[in-house]
Amino acid sequence: MFDNLKEKLGSFRKDAEEAAEENVEEVDEDELEEADVEELEAESESAAGEDDATTPDAPDTTGEPVDEPEGDLEAETAAPDETTAGAEPETDEPEPASTSAATETADAAETAGAASTDDPSAAEPEPEAESEPDSEPETETESEADEEESSGLDLKGIIKRGSEADEQTDETEDEPAADVEPADGAESELEAETAAGAETASAETADAVEADALEDEEEDADAEADADEESSSTGFGTKARSLVKGKFVIEEEDLEAPLHELEMALLSSDVEMGVTDEILDNLRDELIGETRSFTTSTGDVIEEALRDAIYDVISVGQFDFDERIAAAEKPVTIVFTGVNGVGKTTSIAKLSRYFEERGYSTVMANGDTYRAGANEQIEQHAEALGTKLITHEQGGDPAAVLYDGVEYAEANDIDVVLGDTAGRLHTNEGLMDQLEKIDRVVGPDMTLFVDEAVAGQDAVNRAREFNEAAEIDGAILTKADADSNGGAAISIAHVTGKPILFLGVGQGYDDLEPFDPEEMVDRLLEDDE
Numbered sequence: 001m002f003d004n005l006k007e008k009l010g011s012f013r014k015d016a017e018e019a020a021e022e023n024v025e026e027v028d029e030d031e032l033e034e035a036d037v038e039e040l041e042a043e044s045e046s047a048a049g050e051d052d053a054t055t056p057d058a059p060d061t062t063g064e065p066v067d068e069p070e071g072d073l074e075a076e077t078a079a080p081d082e083t084t085a086g087a088e089p090e091t092d093e094p095e096p097a098s099t100s101a102a103t104e105t106a107d108a109a110e111t112a113g114a115a116s117t118d119d120p121s122a123a124e125p126e127p128e129a130e131s132e133p134d135s136e137p138e139t140e141t142e143s144e145a146d147e148e149e150s151s152g153l154d155l156k157g158i159i160k161r162g163s164e165a166d167e168q169t170d171e172t173e174d175e176p177a178a179d180v181e182p183a184d185g186a187e188s189e190l191e192a193e194t195a196a197g198a199e200t201a202s203a204e205t206a207d208a209v210e211a212d213a214l215e216d217e218e219e220d221a222d223a224e225a226d227a228d229e230e231s232s233s234t235g236f237g238t239k240a241r242s243l244v245k246g247k248f249v250i251e252e253e254d255l256e257a258p259l260h261e262l263e264m265a266l267l268s269s270d271v272e273m274g275v276t277d278e279i280l281d282n283l284r285d286e287l288i289g290e291t292r293s294f295t296t297s298t299g300d301v302i303e304e305a306l307r308d309a310i311y312d313v314i315s316v317g318q319f320d321f322d323e324r325i326a327a328a329e330k331p332v333t334i335v336f337t338g339v340n341g342v343g344k345t346t347s348i349a350k351l352s353r354y355f356e357e358r359g360y361s362t363v364m365a366n367g368d369t370y371r372a373g374a375n376e377q378i379e380q381h382a383e384a385l386g387t388k389l390i391t392h393e394q395g396g397d398p399a400a401v402l403y404d405g406v407e408y409a410e411a412n413d414i415d416v417v418l419g420d421t422a423g424r425l426h427t428n429e430g431l432m433d434q435l436e437k438i439d440r441v442v443g444p445d446m447t448l449f450v451d452e453a454v455a456g457q458d459a460v461n462r463a464r465e466f467n468e469a470a471e472i473d474g475a476i477l478t479k480a481d482a483d484s485n486g487g488a489a490i491s492i493a494h495v496t497g498k499p500i501l502f503l504g505v506g507q508g509y510d511d512l513e514p515f516d517p518e519e520m521v522d523r524l525l526e527d528d529e
């Protein structure tokens with residue numbers, strides 16, 4: 001069923017996937033890891049040298065230098081970004097009277113501000129920070145500021161390469177600390193600095209301040225150990241790698257060729273022109289222009305878009321047939337329209353079986369009083385199924401036959417009346433008059449249009465015209481088992497605004513499938529391997 005269409009959709013998927021693949025900017029995980037390690041090692045080296053020189057003094061220094069760098073750095077960090085929450089609470093604390101603690105706090109906050117935003121403006125404070133330490137006598141402040149800035153910059157660089165800054169800022173906490181493995185009291189500072197690459201600078205800085213304030217080597221060692229633990233458990237690189245695998249943007253020109261191919265394929269599969277356009281528009285809307293980061297594959301993205309595009313057109317007007325029947329007042333009268341030979345009578349017989357299996361009793365009424373042999377044909381089905389049949393002589397009034405059918409149902413407590421009609425061309429005025437009269441006399445609860453899937457575009461056109469002449473409630477598409485194109489199945493709901501309710505999938509009475517748009521899409525997109 002629908003094999004040609006499946007194949008064509010499959011080849012669009014392949015082409016579109018290839019086009020998307022060409023646009024994938026992969027984040028090489030190994031590269032990311034190496035770069036990460038190198039940069040942080042470089043930082044740790046320079047930091048270690050400077051820290052060796054400065055940290056011993058840190059506890060001894062008074063508060064003088066604290067105010068200046070603090071205030072300046074805070075001002076800077078506040079400027080590029082408002083994410084200085086980490087700095088603020090710390091500056092409120094009076095304990096870290098030591099220079100290192102205070103400057104660390106400010107520095108960490110600064111780097112937090114810079115690195116956490118990952119926007120171009122975050123780079124601005126760098127030159128300022130460089131100039132500040134120059135004006136300050138404190139070597140600590142300078143070195144820290146420098147280190148931290150460079151640390152912030154490096155992290156930013158990595159974050160940019162990894163893309164999706166939003167996700168990463170939540171994740172980038174401690175990795176640098178893990179790579180650096182500081183060996184002395186500077187560790188806590190370094191950790192605070194590098195940790196500032198994420199938004200969690202406040203927690204880190206708090207650790208640093210605490211360590212310094214205690215001025216206790218053992219405490220420092222503990223702090224280091226704690227920091228080491230943290231860094232090894234939530235490393236920046238690890239998080240980035242787990243989140244970011246790549247990204248891609250599909251531009252219009254990338255999809256041009258595959259979409260053109262698809263358009264040709266759909267039209268040659270008898271998908272109606274307007275429906276084809278709708279599918280292509282849906283695909284464009286879904287696929288073009290958006291930057292996507294993904295953790296699965298381009299194939300999944302394409303498949304999802306194709307699935308949605310097709311589902312949108314085939315699910316138009318869908319309703320639950322069984323529910324509607326259950327809710328309707330009995331007897332429910334269903335009239336079947338459509339042209340000759342498409343399987344109307346067979347579908348009536350199949351539905352009789354369908355209803356009986358669900359506990360409803362049925363009566364058939366042969367409104368096809370036009371064609372010779374019509375009574376005999378439907379009689380065979382009625383006999384085979386054990387269903388009551390109402391007929392009139394050939395040439396009688398179809399509306400009168402259906403009326404009798406309803407009367408019989410009411411008198412005998414029958415649930416469903418299934419009324420056949422003459423299969424004349426939809427352009428035949430007599431037929432349309434007939435349907436109008438049936439409408440007036442019987443007032444059917446449902447009018448179902450029956451056509452064969454194999455008729456393709458013709459079936460679609462007839463559905464449109466029948467619906468315009470005598471409004472239908474839904475369609476039955478027969479001979480789907482023999483149709484490889486699927487164009488009618490894809491198009492009828494969109495063209496008429498009324499759903500396909502059943503597919504005829506063979507000549508047997510049980511060869512009737514309720515039409516489920518989701519199943520239909522699954523069927524069209526399933527892999528046959």
Ligand SMILES: Nc1nc2c(ncn2[C@@H]2O[C@H](COP(=O)(O)OP(=O)(O)OP(=O)(O)O)[C@@H](O)[C@H]2O)c(=O)[nH]1
Pocket residue numbers: 339340341342343344345346347371374377422423478479480481482503504505506507511
């Ligand atoms: N393969 C297949 N054949 C079907 C299906 N439905 C009906 N047919 C066959 O199509 C032929 C025509 O079916 P009918 O039920 O006689 O068609 P009709 O629309 O009632 O035709 P008229 O009575 O001439 O208006 C028969 O041979 C059916 O067995 C189906 O879903 N699949």
